[in-house]
Amino acid sequence: MENLFGKTLQELTEMLVAWGMPKFRGKQLADWMYKKSITDFNAMQNLPKDMREKLAASCVIDRASRVDQLDSVDGKTSKFLLNFADGVGVETVLMRQPYGNSICVSSQAGCNMGCAFCASTLHGMVRNLTAGEMLAQTYYINDLLSQTGEKVDTIVIMGSGEPLTNYDNVLKYIRLLHEDYGLGMSYRSITLSTSGIVPNIYRLAAEEIPVNLSISLHAPEDALRSELMPINRKYPLSEVVKAGRDYGDTTHRRVTYEYILIDGVNDNMKQAKELVGLLKGQLASVNLIPINPVAERGWNRPSPARINAFEQYLDQHHITVTVRREMGNDIQAACGQLRNRHLTGEG
Template identity: 45%
Template sequence: MKKIDLKSLELPELKTVLAEMGEKPFRAGQIYQWIHQKKATAFEQMTNLSEALRVRLQNECELSAFQIADCQISKMDGTRKYAFLLSDGNIIESVYMKYHHGVSVCISSQAGCRMGCRFCASTLDGLARNLSAGEMLEQVYAMERDTGERVSHVVVMGSGEPLDNKENLIKFLRLISDDQGGGISQRNITVSTCGLVSEIRSLAKERFGITLALSLHAPNDELRRTMMPVANRYTIAETLAACDFYFEETGRRMSYEYSLVRGVNDQPEQARQLAGLLKGKNCHVNLIPVNPIREREYRETMAPEVERFKKELEKSRINVTIRRRLGADIDSACGQLRRRIQRGNMREGG
């Protein structure tokens, strides 16, 4: 019998499970507090529960606590990149970054990815499976336990396409922002997508207070199709219309991610095309010099060209920043650490 993943349950669902066990509703509140506020990793830690209930929970339920498979710590800025081992042997990765405004973490939504973006290592071996809401949460909680620091900002931008796992993503967003749960303000949560149009529109109707970040990376459809297979399904016009709908439904300013690739999408004319697409929109552009990966020919744009691209956008009064690059001396591109560990495990096993 498959065990119940308690970390993936919202409080009303947990009350139902406890009621079916013959327990009173307040027990669900106690367990919920142990999981989300005290970050318990084992049922024996829940000392205000009876021993009989703890034994039953152990037999019938699970907490999806992770084992750290690897942790790289940048000597430059203290950024930590974690590889977590899941119960089925899959590896996922998460990043811990300390800023003056607090601690920000970047988490994965899937083990692997099937979107095929050419600049991303996450997609090289395809999609293994979706992560549960509890497994998404546990990345945040595991980093808090390991560092002793409270996380204030969460970005769902690691391995995987969050909107390809929308049902679990929505449950995660409710749990991480619940005052009795994770307690992180929705205004401090960002979800990144490569542009699944129908899912963007569906997420908009949830009316979350989160920031949605679109991975745009090109100012025209022809170029975008060479970089991102999703562009074969949706045009930029369709995608931006969905983003406009998201803004109308939520009132939250859109963020557009643009990874600059040397000689591919970083020319002044392409900056002017991008400005034409976004001029007049309530949005923010985040310029990201691409993290090179061995398996692809893409190389990062150098700092003077990045600044030149930024100034072209600013001429059209577009709000634009250059992402501060953290963890440059470790496996910083999405999917690099996970892939290195999994390939090492394959060699050892065979």
């Protein structure tokens, strides 16, 4: 059975034309799948009966099913463990922000980038997700929100996985989100987060799709960054920041640098100064993320005074800076933790 979810209008049309059907049926099918969120061919009333039967006999519209869900006490954050047809599961998070409903989508099941602070990488990577599987995460939550007249407003591709090592599927997903036969989302409401896969940052800049780019930096010098993020040995800081600068210059979108603040590791004033030096003159902002304590590594969140001092230093040196609002701490919002609980049988 062929899964149609994640196919573009062109792909659907080509398939139906090869079956001897008129071209316009492709648009009708796409509208049912993506606009009306219908997965049962029989419910697609404007398609002829023989077409519906043929579709049902050889195709499916497979999305994702919910295995588990955790809701934060304040009701603002919900984390879902969603499974695909082959039993592979990923986490998707809904965050009700003041500016709308934001979701965090996974691009791979697990991850093999080995970032030292990340639970998603502990069991390695199972596989890349298809465009349809990323779209299925989006539709799962959009359907849920539509029950109360809401919708997904912004998307961050920041769940498990390194999206720029699953480039073609991620790009197809982003384009599908934007299509007018789909959710019709603006590129500006989509953010892609990368650990710094330099060649593909340049490639993305050249695509002429102005999505927001977020780059995980986490340290202002190579030795420490390599310790926290092994990918730095391949693409060192200077190259990552240069690619970020090019992305901003080409797309005119501000690049956000993510910086997890770890007490006594990367939060002193010398490091704040190095960070300023690195990003000077770039259309960029820094998002400081005080870490959730990691007992096994002895990592703790800096005191509010230290967080404040780091933030102030950047601000005084003309770097736009924000400190991430804490959301969903009580449901282990750090990516990968819910999935790991199920993988290790603790679920």
